[in-house]
Amino acid sequence: EPEVTQTPSHQVTQMGQEVILRCVPISNHLYFYWYRQILGQKVEFLVSFYNNEISEKSEIFDDQFSVERPDGSNFTLKIRSTKLEDSAMYFCASSEKPGSEAFFGQGTRLTVV
Amino acid sequence: GQNIDQPTEMTATEGAIVQINCTYQTSGFNGLFWYQQHAGEAPTFLSYNVLDGLEEKGRFSSFLSRSKGYSYLLLKELQMKDSASYLCAVTSNQAGTALIFGKGTTLSVSS
Numbered sequence: 001e002p003e004v005t006q007t008p009s010h011q012v013t014q015m016g017q018e019v020i021l022r023c024v025p026i027s028n029h030l031y032f033y034w035y036r037q038i039l040g041q042k043v044e045f046l047v048s049f050y051n052n053e054i055s056e057k058s059e060i061f062d063d064q065f066s067v068e069r070p071d072g073s074n075f076t077l078k079i080r081s082t083k084l085e086d087s088a089m090y091f092c093a094s095s096e097k098p099g100s101e102a103f104f105g106q107g108t109r110l111t112v113v
Numbered sequence: 114g115q116n117i118d119q120p121t122e123m124t125a126t127e128g129a130i131v132q133i134n135c136t137y138q139t140s141g142f143n144g145l146f147w148y149q150q151h152a153g154e155a156p157t158f159l160s161y162n163v164l165d166g167l168e169e170k171g172r173f174s175s176f177l178s179r180s181k182g183y184s185y186l187l188l189k190e191l192q193m194k195d196s197a198s199y200l201c202a203v204t205s206n207q208a209g210t211a212l213i214f215g216k217g218t219t220l221s222v223s224s
Contacts, residue, residue, distance in 0.1 A: 031210055043156060043200060043214040056209040091155055098210045099144055099163065104155035 002026045004105035006092050012111045013082055021077045021108045023092030032075045033093040033102060034067065036060070043091070049075065082112045115139040115208070117215035119201050124221045125191050133186045133199050133218045141206025147175050147186045148200040150217065156200055159186065188220075196222045 005024045013019050025032050034046040047057045047067055054067065064080045075094075079086055089109050093102040116138045125131040137145070144163040148156035160168055162177035162184060174187040186199055198219045202212040 033211065035212075042216040043150075043202075043212075045208065045211045045213060048209060048211045050210075056211050058208075058211075093212075095210070099161075099204065101146070101158040101161060102212060104157070106155050 002103075004092055004094055004103050006090075006105035006108050008108060009106065010109045010111075012113060015084060015112055016081050019079050019082055019110065021079075021090050021092075021110070023075045023077075023105055024073050025075055025092065025094030026096075026103055027073070029094035029096050029103075031055075031095045031098070031102075032069070033095075034077045035091045035093060035104075036088040037091065037107075038088045046077070079110075082110075084112050086110060087112045115203065115205065115213050117201055117203060117213065119199075119215045119218045121216065122219045122221070124223065127191055127193060127222060127224050129191050130187065130189050131191060131220065133188070133201075133220065135184045135186070135201035135215060137182050137184070137201070137203050137215075139182075139203055139205040139207065139213070142179060142182075143204040143206065145175075145177055145184050146202045146204070146212060147173075147184075148202060148214075150198045150200055152197075159199075191222050193222050193224065196220060 032049040037043045047061045066078045089107045091107045092105040095102040147159040150156045160175035172189045198217040200217045201215040
């Protein structure tokens with residue numbers, strides 16, 4: 001069964017450092033997303049990406065965040081200068097078309113120290 | 114803005130039926146999703162409602178009333194493995210194709 005894969009599964013980084021979280025969406029999906037979930041809190045939308053550009057972003061997705069689809073398979077989230085409050089589980093998701101179910105990757109647990 | 118409300122916690126016993134409610138306020142509603150999330154894992158899709166009424170899928174059913182801004186997830190013949198968080202999420206014109214999640218309902222199933 002096709003799945004969304006994310007690497008790494010865990011990442012520890014020092015405050016102020018840049019991190020890149022990687023995702024391989026399901027191959028025939030066209031819509032890509034990043035969500036985050038701070039421990040014990042709800043899943044929060046960060047950004048959606050379609051046709052090689054950002055289609056929506058939330059207030060959380062400020063200038064320290066960026067996304068890229070560097071090739072035909074990878075979809076990355078970069079956090080430029082990490083802060084303690086960026087510590088969370090980051091989920092990548094993809095869907096085939098608008099309104100269809102989104103499939104989530106297993107997540108990257110980011111810890112900023 | 115958007116607001117999604119669910120009960121924080123529920124408990125039930127094996128074999129029972131449980132109903133998890135969700136109310137929402139949003140403009141330009143497009144659809145409502147239910148996801149299941151086990152602790153430390155990714156959300157997995159359970160159901161999708163865009164029109165009023167009941168959608169049934171095995172032991173799980175979901176209902177939507179757009180006029181009332183209300184949905185419920187019905188779980189029948191509960192099993193221990195159903196212990197998880199159940200997340201209500203909406204899509205709307207405000208956020209395009211993005212899922213906006215509620216805080217989730219943690220269901221504990223005991224024997």
